[in-house]
Structures are given as C-alpha cells and as structure tokens.
Amino acid sequence: MTFAQQLLAFFYAAVLASVPLLYGTLGEILIEKSGNLNLGVEGMMYLGAIFGFLGGFIFDSAAMALLFAFAAGMAGAAIYAFITVTLKANQNVTGLTLTIFGTGAANFIGEIIKDSHAAGTVFISDKVKNVLLPLDMGILSDIPVIGKLLFSHSILTYFVIILSVSMSIYLNRSRHGLNLRAVGENPAAADAMGISVSKYKYIHILLGGGICGLGGAYVSLVTAVGNWQPNIIGGQGWIALALVIFSSWSPTRAIFGALIFGALSVLRLYIPKNIIDIPGALFSMLPFIVTCLVLIFSSIKQKREHQQPAGCGVNFFREER
Amino acid sequence: MPKTYALSRYHLVQRGDMSTFQTWLFRLFAVFGALGVGGIFLLMLGFNPLHIYWTMLKGSLGGPGMQKETVKLMIPLCLTTLGVALAFKMRFWNIGAEGQICAGAIAASYFAYFHNHLPSPLLLFVMAIAAIIAGGLWGLIPAYFKTRYGTNETLFTLMLNYIVLYFITYLREGPWRNPEGGFASMPRFTKQARLPEVLLPGIGNVHIGWIVMIVAVVWMFIYLRYTKQGYELSVVGENMMTARYAGMPVKRIVMRTMFISAGICGLVGMLQVAGPDRQLTDAVANGRGFTAVSIAWLSRLSPFGIMIVSFFFSVMQKGFSMMQTEFRIPGSMSDILQGIILFFVLGSEFFIRFRIAVRKEVKA
Structure with missing residues (x-):
C-alpha cells in the first residue's frame, strides 16, 4: 500500500471508531444542558447495544434494531431521571449505578441468548447488516479518495452528523433550546420564568439516553458486525463523557473531538512497526491520557461560555431557597 | 388575557424528624423491595427466587469455609x-x-x-x-x-x-x-x-x-x-x-x-x-x-456503617458465585441485582428527606 492509501485507510478507520463516541457525547451534552450530570453513559450504551442486537436478532429488521436500542437507552435514562429529578437523589451515584446495572444487564442477556441457542446461530442476518453496515453507493463510492471519504459510510454515520448539526441549531437558535439552557444554567430563574424545570429535564434526559442507546447499537451491529461479545462497549461511554468536556458542550465541536479520539484508538494499527514500536497496552492508554490533558487544559483556560452548565450536578428543589 | 397560576395541591417539605434507627429501617425496607423486584426478574427466568436467595445465604455463610x-x-x-x-x-x-x-x-x-x-x-x-x-x-x-x-x-x-x-x-x-x-x-x-x-x-x-x-x-x-x-x-x-x-x-x-x-x-x-x-x-x-x-x-x-454494608455486599457477591455454579445463572446477574438494590435505596432517601404535604383549601 502506498502512503496515501494508508492514510486514507487510517482516516476511514478513525471515522468508524468515532461514531459511537459521538453518539455518546451528543446524548450526554443534551443531558448536561438540562443541568444533570449522568455518569451512566456507559450503561446506557450497553443497554442500547444489547437491545439493538436483540431487536435485530428477533425481528430480523434494522428499523426494529434501532428502535429497540433507542428505547433501551431511554429506559435506562428514565430510571436515572426518576431517581434524580423526581426523587432528588445524588446524580453521581445514580449515574454510576446505572452503569453497573446497564453493563450487568447487557452481559447477562447476551449470555442467556448464547446459552439458549445452538452454537453459531446467534448472529444478525445479512438483511439487517446490509442496511446498517457501510453503504456502497455505486458510482459515488467508486470515485477515488472522495468516494471512500464521503460516500461509503454506515447510515448511522450520516445520521449522527445530521444529529449534531441539528442539535447545535436547536440549542442555540430555537426557543425550546434556549429554555433548556436556562434550566441547565439556573433552574430557579427558569422556574420563575414559568418554564417547567422537571418537564424539560425529563424530556432531554430521555432523549439523550436514547441517543446513547443508538451509539451502543452501532457498536454491537456495525463495529462488531452483528456478533455479540461480552464487555462490548469497553469504556467508550467514559471516553464520551470526557469528550463532552473536550468539545466544551458544543455538538459541532464534538464531531472533531470524536474524530480525534477515534483516530487515537486505531492509530496503533496504522503505524508501521519499523518506525515506532510501542507496546499495544501503552497505545491503549493514549485516549485516556489525552483526556486527562484536555481536562487540565480546559480548566486552566476557563472561558465562561465554554463551561459546564452551572446547574449540573445539583438537583433543583423549588422549596429550598 | 392574563394567565392564571395555581399552586399545585401537593408540595414537598423537608423533614428532619427521623431518628437514625428509623432511617436504617427505611433502607432495610428498600433493600427488601429491591430483592422483591429482583425476585420477580428471577421468576421470569424460571427460577424460584426464595430458593436462590436461600442458596446464596447458605453459600456465603453456611460453613467456616464459605465464611x-x-x-x-x-x-x-x-x-x-x-x-x-x-x-x-x-x-x-x-x-x-x-x-x-x-x-x-x-x-x-x-x-x-x-x-x-x-x-x-x-x-x-x-x-x-x-x-x-x-x-x-x-x-x-x-x-x-x-x-x-x-x-x-x-x-x-x-x-x-x-x-x-x-x-x-x-x-x-x-x-x-x-x-x-x-x-x-x-x-x-x-x-x-x-x-x-x-x-x-x-x-x-x-x-x-x-x-x-x-x-x-x-x-x-x-x-x-x-x-x-x-x-x-x-x-x-x-x-x-x-x-x-x-x-x-x-x-x-x-x-x-x-x-x-x-x-x-x-x-x-x-x-x-x-x-x-x-x-x-x-x-x-x-x-x-x-x-x-x-x-x-x-x-x-x-x-461502622461501611463495615456493615460491605459485609452485606460481600455476602451478596459470594452468594452470587455460589448461584452461578449451582443454577448456572451468569455472574453478571450480581451487577443487575446490585444495581436494583442501589436504585431502590437511592430512591428511598427521598422519603427520608422529604414529606409530601397537601395544601389546605384556601378561598381566594
């Protein structure tokens, strides 16, 4: 392979790896904008992954797979929303618990289906995979370079780009989006304006959870090509949480953040051994080290508009003022 | 036309009247509630939850080796x-x-x-x-x-x-x-x-x-x-x-x-x-x-609370490994049940901290 081809392949692999991160990041941005910090991204992605897999496996339909994944992510988020918004419990602990629960539930269900079916029969059919796996758009995909770069991705990849652009418009230009930000920044003020704080929180936590669920479905259906494996998400939800900070709560900046982290996670496969020979385990650390650096630098810079929504982590209790 | 606002009939009042004993009793109830929900889940999988819980208890405390x-x-x-x-x-x-x-x-x-x-x-x-x-x-x-x-x-x-x-x-x-x-x-x-x-x-x-x-x-x-x-x-x-x-x-x-x-x-x-x-x-x-x-x-x-709760958790974890070998239930079930218990206890804190009060009817 020539260097140019290698570079192209690397970029393509980076895009593949960045999509689930981007889903997780967008979901969490929406949640944090409502003033809730949900550490359960990993758990919601797991729920989306297993239920997306189940939907595809049982109904043999890509639409059902995605619907199931979205609903499962939402269900996980609903538990979180009920406990933190209505029952006002600690957000950190509830989010962590959601991760423990989601991880356990996904691995459990995965093992049960594998046990209850004959070996080698638990996979997603080609019919479903043809819809979700990277597309072949005929002539468009055959254009050198550009075809590979732009016209040969999964439908979920195109959707996530549309999603992040429309989320950016929603948050910055629409009335509801601005209300949402008011809820996240200062719930008491939003409440005084006549905005229903709980309603806004519920709706956006649930939607965010659904989006995380789609990211999970991408992992089980596209990254793993429809073969269920235990511990399939493997920390991507945590990276997504860090990406929220990296992209300073902006859905469009999140695209670039996810691309960088996607690239970091596949970099090892594309660096020729004879140039730099770094052990694989040290390479796997890279995204996490970069995240730490990002955390440090973003806290040193401290720009006002690039901060976490001020209401994040604190539950709103109207009577307490 | 001006909008009319009405106060909702129910509102929350912070309470500080529960004794430590009462709050622990409350949490214990929450744990039992969680075990109940976990039991329903096990029942759906075709297991007898009481039998499983008993095996867990026996498997973790039933003898010196297990203890x-x-x-x-x-x-x-x-x-x-x-x-x-x-x-x-x-x-x-x-x-x-x-x-x-x-x-x-x-x-x-x-x-x-x-x-x-x-x-x-x-x-x-x-x-x-x-x-x-x-x-x-x-x-x-x-x-x-x-x-x-x-x-x-x-x-x-x-x-x-x-x-x-x-x-x-x-x-x-x-x-x-x-x-x-x-x-x-x-x-x-x-x-x-x-x-x-x-x-x-x-x-x-x-x-x-x-x-x-x-x-x-x-x-x-x-x-x-x-x-x-x-x-x-x-x-x-x-x-x-x-x-x-x-x-x-x-x-x-x-x-x-x-x-x-x-x-x-x-x-x-x-x-x-x-x-x-x-x-x-x-x-x-x-x-x-x-x-x-x-x-x-x-x-x-x-x-001391940490000692008690971590004892409870280790009983649960040991019990789960027992359950895994005896009933062939995947080990990840322990995460699920742990999650459910935590959700319940986290939720129950609400009733320890707040009381739902009903507003008296007041004529305008």
Missing part, C-alpha cells in the same frame, strides 16, 4: 470504601479507587519481584509502605489539579483508572512477563512476599488483612470524630467558603485527605496481591473501586 471466603471478599471492599468515603466526606468525588488499588499493587509487586531476598516481615512492611505511597501519589495528581485549577475530579480520577490498568497489561505482556508459562502472565510471589494468616475466631485462618480492616475502621471513626484534621475535612465538605473564612488551609486539607484516601486504596492493592492473589494480575481491583462508591453512599459515610 472465610466471604471475609476475604469483605476485606478489600471495606477498606476501599473507607478510602473513598474519606474523600466523599470532603465532597471530593474520588471514583478512581480502582486505579489507586492498581497503583498500590504495582508498587508492592515491584518489591515482591525484585527485592524478595529481604526477610519476610521487612519485605511485607516495605511493600505496604510502597503501596500506600504509590496509591496516594496517584490520588494526589487529580487533587493537585483540582485545588490549583478546579479541574473536574470525577472524570480525572476515572481516566486515571484506565491508564494504570493498561500499565498492568503492559507489564504483563512485556517487562514483568513470566518467561515460563505459555500465555502472558506474571510470576507468582515467593513465600516471603505472602501475607501471614491469623486465626479469626470462629472462622479459621484468614490473611492478616482482616486485622488491618478492623484497625482502619476504628481509626477512621476516631479520625473523623475526634481529630482536628477530621474536623477540618468535614468543614471543607460542608462549605468551602466557611472553611476559607475560618482560615483553614483548604488546598492543603484537600491534598492531605486525598493522599490518605488514595493511600488506603493503594494498601488494598498490596493486601490483594500478597494475600489471596499471590501475583499481580489486571483483575486486582476487579470493580471494587466502583462498588465502593455505592457502599460509601449507602452507609452514609459512617465507618
């Missing part, structure tokens, strides 16, 4: 929770116990692998000190940036977990790999680097960690309640501004507390590698850092 295993699970869980609880008391979200355990384990293993000519008591002592320092320093990194720049410690400590975990993988595949042995693993410790066993009355010989655990619980109770440092850290936790106004060196308190918190977690790493594991593996922390967060919260950060 011993349960205590072995309890030691790291209880100590880790004490560690994170200290940081939580200061409202410092240390969810990096997982990594701090690993850091301690690596430092201890270094001495176990490369300085095992030392006499056993000295070697173990050096290992313990090295583990405390390594764990403590690993925890000091996020504490430093938190106090200096306000860096988000929740995510920082979390990311540090993965870094040190992959470092163990690196050691296993590279420099510390056992030259014998087919697949990549690290050698077993020599005799000098293994913890001695001490008789635990009524149960049998358990590695010395159980004494460390009891000492730590008592120490923490005294530290939090009767020492100046303990007082300072709880003031910082309650209100940072108050602490500053009172002239407390807030930064130093945060760093000091975090060093102790992470140091205890580091010691757990040493106790694990020199105790039950007898070698360094990447499963040395095995999710304890996260479970500890839950336990710390459930026990309201009280040292």
